[in-house]
Amino acid sequence: MISAAIVGGTGYTGVELIRLLSAHPEVSIDLLTSRSEAGTRADEIFPSLRGISDIVFSDLGDETLDALQKCDVVFFATPHGVAMKQAEALTQAGVKVVDLAADFRLQSLIDFETWYQQPHSCPELLKSAVYGLPEINREKLADALVVGNPGCYPTTAILGLKPIIELQNKQDTRLIEPRIVIDAKSGVSGAGRQASLALNYAETTDNFKAYGIKGHRHLPEIEQGIEQLLSSQFKHKIRFLPHLVPMIRGMFSTIHLELTTEGCAVDWQQAFETSYAEEAFIDVLPAGVYPDTRSVRASNRLRIAVHQDATRGELTVMVVQDNLVKGAAGQAIQNMNVMFGLDETLGLNAAPIVP
Amino acid sequence: MISAAIVGGTGYTGVELIRLLSAHPEVSIDLLTSRSEAGTRADEIFPSLRGISDIVFSDLGDETLDALQKCDVVFFATPHGVAMKQAEALTQAGVKVVDLAADFRLQSLIDFETWYQQPHSCPELLKSAVYGLPEINREKLADALVVGNPGCYPTTAILGLKPIIELQNKQDTRLIEPRIVIDAKSGVSGAGRQASLALNYAETTDNFKAYGIKGHRHLPEIEQGIEQLLSSQFKHKIRFLPHLVPMIRGMFSTIHLELTTEGCAVDWQQAFETSYAEEAFIDVLPAGVYPDTRSVRASNRLRIAVHQDATRGELTVMVVQDNLVKGAAGQAIQNMNVMFGLDETLGLNAAPIVP
Amino acid sequence: MISAAIVGGTGYTGVELIRLLSAHPEVSIDLLTSRSEAGTRADEIFPSLRGISDIVFSDLGDETLDALQKCDVVFFATPHGVAMKQAEALTQAGVKVVDLAADFRLQSLIDFETWYQQPHSCPELLKSAVYGLPEINREKLADALVVGNPGCYPTTAILGLKPIIELQNKQDTRLIEPRIVIDAKSGVSGAGRQASLALNYAETTDNFKAYGIKGHRHLPEIEQGIEQLLSSQFKHKIRFLPHLVPMIRGMFSTIHLELTTEGCAVDWQQAFETSYAEEAFIDVLPAGVYPDTRSVRASNRLRIAVHQDATRGELTVMVVQDNLVKGAAGQAIQNMNVMFGLDETLGLNAAPIVP
Amino acid sequence: MISAAIVGGTGYTGVELIRLLSAHPEVSIDLLTSRSEAGTRADEIFPSLRGISDIVFSDLGDETLDALQKCDVVFFATPHGVAMKQAEALTQAGVKVVDLAADFRLQSLIDFETWYQQPHSCPELLKSAVYGLPEINREKLADALVVGNPGCYPTTAILGLKPIIELQNKQDTRLIEPRIVIDAKSGVSGAGRQASLALNYAETTDNFKAYGIKGHRHLPEIEQGIEQLLSSQFKHKIRFLPHLVPMIRGMFSTIHLELTTEGCAVDWQQAFETSYAEEAFIDVLPAGVYPDTRSVRASNRLRIAVHQDATRGELTVMVVQDNLVKGAAGQAIQNMNVMFGLDETLGLNAAPIVP
Known part of the structure; x- marks a missing residue:
């Protein structure tokens, strides 16, 4: 089983990651972090998860990084600017990173800093990051340490x-x-x-x-x-x-x-x-x-x-x-599947809901 | 023309009052107050009012009460607890008051204080206030100084x-x-x-x-x-x-x-x-x-x-x-019509919008 | 694998049955009938099924009954009055029947005929039919030949x-x-x-x-x-x-x-x-x-x-x-699971979709 | 008062015409025709009109044309192809026509017949019809007998x-x-x-x-x-x-x-x-x-x-x-105002409904 962490799981992409990963046969969500909701069960905030996942939001403070470093993959479902501050330490520990925000999408530093109004904290890592569209970058993704999950x-x-x-x-x-x-x-x-x-x-x-x-x-x-x-x-x-x-x-x-x-x-x-x-x-x-x-x-x-x-x-x-799926959480999991050499469709085969 | 003021017109009952009173043949909105939006035209916040009303939100500070006292009627489209602080001074100046919040709805002081978690600041005035359901209290409304507009x-x-x-x-x-x-x-x-x-x-x-x-x-x-x-x-x-x-x-x-x-x-x-x-x-x-x-x-x-x-x-x-109409702003105007001896339906005859 | 047929799959309960059964590990949808849509792929009517199911609506005319008799279970997602006309022949052939309409819900003939304005065509079978609420009738369902799936x-x-x-x-x-x-x-x-x-x-x-x-x-x-x-x-x-x-x-x-x-x-x-x-x-x-x-x-x-x-x-x-799920198609599958001695939750574990 | 008729008032543009014309100070709706709803009060179909209008749908059969000819203006809120069959007789009787369908929009006969798949029954009248965009054709509208109300x-x-x-x-x-x-x-x-x-x-x-x-x-x-x-x-x-x-x-x-x-x-x-x-x-x-x-x-x-x-x-x-308003019924009334030399905004000043 792949040990996964979700950083910042209180938004819609976060709950969608929990929903989809809970049904993924090769993944276990071992860590879910949130400052504002530390100590709260995810299914208290999202009652739809009752009976699906009993995971609890945690805020490990200084030890968060240690805990994340023990996982195989970390998904950042955070605002822009969070993932880039932790990605270097994680990749050095061999942990793969999928950022659902914009930190690793734009490969031009100038573009990033112009549009997101903040300096990039790890420009070197940005160079090696892969833009997470498997239909285009499948081969690069197979070896990627850091993936910038595309905008919707x-x-x-x-x-x-x-x-x-x-x-x-x-x-x-x-x-x-x-x-x-x-x-x-x-x-x-x-x-x-x-x-x-x-x-x-x-x-x-x-x-x-x-x-x-x-x-x-x-x-x-x-x-x-x-x-x-x-x-x-x-x-x-x-x-x-x-x-x-x-x-x-x-x-x-x-x-x-x-x-x-x-x-x-x-x-x-x-x-x-x-x-x-x-x-x-x-x-x-x-x-x-x-x-x-x-x-x-x-x-x-x-x-x-x-x-x-x-x-x-x-x-x-x-x-x-x-x-929220192909435009965010589903694509992040598709990227993870490629990064870990799994069947690309694993955990992503559910039919659309109509009506 | 009846000179009307609306205190706190940035909510849905406020904009509904502006919409309805703008079409009322016997009323002119002479004052519209808001602390947060002072200086802003109402139609900047509600572009639907462009071409309908050019009134500007004002915050007159210490002079607000003076200005309100020059009107014939003041509508309070404010949170609970605001109208009761100004009603006494207004009625003493001969201004009629219609409160769209709850300050003058419950005639039991204990009930008011239990349910709204605050002391009532003018219990004497509360006794003479009329509950604004014209279909029940039409006669009392004709002489009312203060009307508690009913909850929806x-x-x-x-x-x-x-x-x-x-x-x-x-x-x-x-x-x-x-x-x-x-x-x-x-x-x-x-x-x-x-x-x-x-x-x-x-x-x-x-x-x-x-x-x-x-x-x-x-x-x-x-x-x-x-x-x-x-x-x-x-x-x-x-x-x-x-x-x-x-x-x-x-x-x-x-x-x-x-x-x-x-x-x-x-x-x-x-x-x-x-x-x-x-x-x-x-x-x-x-x-x-x-x-x-x-x-x-x-x-x-x-x-x-x-x-x-x-x-x-x-x-x-x-x-x-x-x-928002019979449950709030429309009923407030119906009350006002009764209070001023006008035809009760004045300004309130527009057909429902279907579909 | 359980061989399942869906009679009349063009409504919302029909497409929901297809969606859910397509993901059921122990069921294969072998027959899908519709008069009006015979010859049409289900995913032409419901493009959400593209890539999920390639089943085609069929109308076998006189041979429909033969084909249904070769299945293990038949779901009727039809108007009231259809299932009762075929249920006898099916159960005699050892086929289990789950009717999502009302033919086998009311056990009083008078009630049925009063409320549905038609005579019941198989009152004997009705006596042995089980009302499909597993939380109440689980034991009876285990041996049921005909199940009346409850109204929502x-x-x-x-x-x-x-x-x-x-x-x-x-x-x-x-x-x-x-x-x-x-x-x-x-x-x-x-x-x-x-x-x-x-x-x-x-x-x-x-x-x-x-x-x-x-x-x-x-x-x-x-x-x-x-x-x-x-x-x-x-x-x-x-x-x-x-x-x-x-x-x-x-x-x-x-x-x-x-x-x-x-x-x-x-x-x-x-x-x-x-x-x-x-x-x-x-x-x-x-x-x-x-x-x-x-x-x-x-x-x-x-x-x-x-x-x-x-x-x-x-x-x-x-x-x-x-x-459409616990109120219709999901409950029908839950009933089927019980009728066939499967784990009652099989195929029904997907998380709710929020937002 | 202008005597107006609405032909085919059971659609959304029809009810919108009734709603708006009922509040128009210079218009009286004297005839409302519908084959399917003849004899029914409009407010039975549209309960929103209760208390607003007591007009009844009528189907006068052969005498419909006579009745329409007694009006000053006829609005056609009908499918394409209806207005052109009656427009000639009406204009000859001095009745003005506003067609909310497409019969008098396209001035090219070929375009009309290509896109609407039917021959035009009064090509001569089409030549003199005015395209009803007052902001462009105000002057022509003042003398128009037939107006093609624009598509939305x-x-x-x-x-x-x-x-x-x-x-x-x-x-x-x-x-x-x-x-x-x-x-x-x-x-x-x-x-x-x-x-x-x-x-x-x-x-x-x-x-x-x-x-x-x-x-x-x-x-x-x-x-x-x-x-x-x-x-x-x-x-x-x-x-x-x-x-x-x-x-x-x-x-x-x-x-x-x-x-x-x-x-x-x-x-x-x-x-x-x-x-x-x-x-x-x-x-x-x-x-x-x-x-x-x-x-x-x-x-x-x-x-x-x-x-x-x-x-x-x-x-x-x-x-x-x-x-339904500027894109249909409102514009039709704006056109009528121009055609009859009225203030163009008459009956059309109501504020938008927000929220």
Whole structure:
């Protein structure tokens, strides 16, 4: 059994890690830390866990690090800036780290410090950290000590664009025009488990709005992901705008692309199906079938549909996922499975909940 | 024009007062106070008011009382305990007071201090305050200086029981068994406009629960209301349990009553229709028609249905209202209309919003 | 492996059966029938099943019965009146039957025919059918050929009252007054998967109402369940009113009971905990903890809280379940586990989904 | 008083017309027709109208036309294809017609017949019909006999783009690149009042999806609107994709535009404010303030925010409206006000409902 710790398990990604890891056949959650809730059973805060897990939040103070160092893997479900302070000591003790916050996502120090408004405390380790998208970095993940678990929006954007960028690389011809519009929509759980007037039921329900309009931290992460996929000379200008949907879970990213003449000649349905044929969690929907977010609710699946309008020169890619699973905790476990040489789908096979 | 002030207009009852009074043909909102938002236009906090009202929150400090004393009526949309500190000075200056909090609802000092955990600062004034249910206290309201605007649940409970109690009084015979069960359900806006984890969208949506299980402040208010209606020797034991419904506005009270043999002989549909025949805002639905909360959304109407099952000896009374209108701001304005000798429906005739 | 068939799998209980049975380690779904959808893959109708199950709806016409007779168990997720037409032939072939509709719930023919407005086609078989509440009929279920899977409301009502009735029996003293008020609330999925104006999103959302006011089919089922528990001379008058909550899944039953003097002396928290100490799916919450429906979402758990107010002589029992799982498909599988001598929790251990 | 008729008032735009016209000081609803509901009071179908309107649905058969011809104005809240069959007879009798369906929106016969799959029955009248966007066609509307009330999406798209197109015209320089992406989101009431599995609460709630992916009828209407605004040589390629949001009312259109060098030099906030300075219902939000749909709920206001990112060469226009008011019934009444020379805001001044 893999001995796992969760640091900061009082948020939605924390409880989702507990839910999923409790059913994982090769993992035992041996430590769950929280300063604010030390001494409290997790199922007191989340009664849904009654009968599922009897783990207790602990705050070991100075001894926390010692205890974490005895685990095989530590998941950080903490605010940005926490994991990077402990990652070095953990990796030196041979413990693998999966950070669900942003400390190890952006590989440019300048970008990190610009968007997260704090210096990075372990730039050397950052260099060796792997961006945790198994569908792209599976091989690197197998040897990774530190994994930066992707943001929810970047997961949809990068996986939605990957087959296009790769085909463009392969054909060495521009298939899509430079400007890419990603109009994204997320359920409210993406904003985290917090007391906030803006997230109050009566403020959020029967309402729709955009946010992060002046710039969202996931934009540089998407840009980095696309940049890394590009092996050719073609540049792209990514435009990204997130919106808040009155629903609990779910993310829908609409990617508007303009095809070049060469791009119009491609059978994109075929290209996507081929690209993801071997992926357990990526479901390219049949031509003419379009996704809705509930079709992945509570599961690690991400579904993609492509709609190609040759007459208008348009390609539309629609991507759905559960922001708390493939967009956070599920992907973290998928990364862990790869890091420990397990079957990548272990503990992640549960069906979506519909209705 | 009646010069009105609203003290503490940043909550949901506050914005509802602004919305309704802005359309009232005989009222001008001349003062709107808030400590936290002084200097801010109301429509910055509530963009829905853009183009409706250009009033600015003010905090006049020591001069606030002077300014309030120049108005004709002051609405307190504040936490419990605020109105009672200013009511005396206001009434002495001839200003009428409508308190939307609980300071002037319970006429028993002991009850007030038990349930609200604070001493009452003007017990003399409390004696002359009128409980603001126009359908019961219309005559007293005409001369009232201070009105305690009822709680939302008590409004539904008392008006749902009034025809029964009155008929029992009139017939001087017990028509219903002593125990009355009021199983009530409210939308989330009833909990106020506040940052609260329990009210977070992702905590509240697709969820249903009871609350106030160990005792809710509206119970003594309901008991007082029923007590005051009883002119006969019959006592009742009221049982009250509120629940939280994942909807913004709306309140539904289900009142379960057991009929005596004499009670089974009554035509309750007829009794209710007769009782409320002259009331502009009380709508007794035709036999066999049952209410839903949306049928009163954003309006001052309260609808009642009665279902009588002679075989089982059961009477069920179902009452719906918009908790922010007839349950709060609308009723406050209805009270004001009575207090100033205006047509009681002035400013309150807008149709419910469906869908 | 147990070979299972699902007749009529296009509704919400049908897709829930597919979801749960697909993850059951001892069951294989070998047949899925539907007239309207014959030839269609289940995952075309329910894209959430893509990658989970590749089963195809079939309509074998005259050969359907032959095919069903080759299975070990047949689940009927059909309208009322379908299972009873096939149950005899199936049981004669040694096939076990679990009917999720009402054909085998009410053991009184008169009651069945009164409430469901059709004659019963196999009254003999009805006599031997077992009411599928494992927490009550576990022993009978072990040998049952035909199981009537309980209605969702009766599951909450009967399990919420069982410890009380049983203690009353044991003490041979009336502990609660005869009249029992069950004020119940259900999410919309309980109304089934159908095109209906009343269930349209814009009609149902931000709205709350009662229904079945003139009499609901679950009332005689609750009465039968309580009757069967009563071994003493005490009678009860059950009153039941369901309401529709704007949420997808979840059921909350509030049971209002009046305690006798003897009943006031009982420690009901203790009584409930003792009663359900051995039950895997019944969770009696600690004193002072109250349930919400989401704490059981998508799981087979049913949670109960009891609140006792000795001063007022009141006992309140609050019961939550997921209407599609413990209230339907999950309970059907729990019954099947018992019928086949399997561990009762097999395939039913998944954690609730929160948020 | 203007004598008005509503043909087909059983849908959401119908009840919204009744609600709004009942409060209009210069209009009397004298006729309300429906085949399916003839003889039924409107407030039986919509109990929210109890006490607001006592009008009865009628089906006059052959005499319907006679009765309509006695009115001053007829609103058609019918499916596409109904108004065009009666419009000629009505206008010949001097009755003004406002069609809330699509019969008089598209001025190209080919476009109409392609997108609505039926021949147009009065192409001559179509030529003289006015597209009912008062902010664009106010002068023509003053003399119009037949008005095609715009689709909900086109209202947001055309009004969101108007200041840009007009400034481009004026400066005679391309300010935005040709391709315009309109990513639009609508509440469920936009799909109408109908029994439909896809609109069932349990299918729609906690879910998000795109629709009309292969082509939506509002696209040619948007293209026509933009085409008519363009006086210059510049062409645009409009891309439009609608999405369904789990909310009752509200529409949010996100318009993604790429600025040319000349376009980057424009102060777009200023340009929008200037363009709409005189419009009662168009609210250009201050710089840095962004809209949400609830800020216009149940009102005729449409709010616009512009966000300009000079560095990236991006302009984002966000437009919100209530799809049933400014997107349908409210706009129809605004058109009627103009057609009859009334104050354009008459009957349309009610504040939005928040929360």
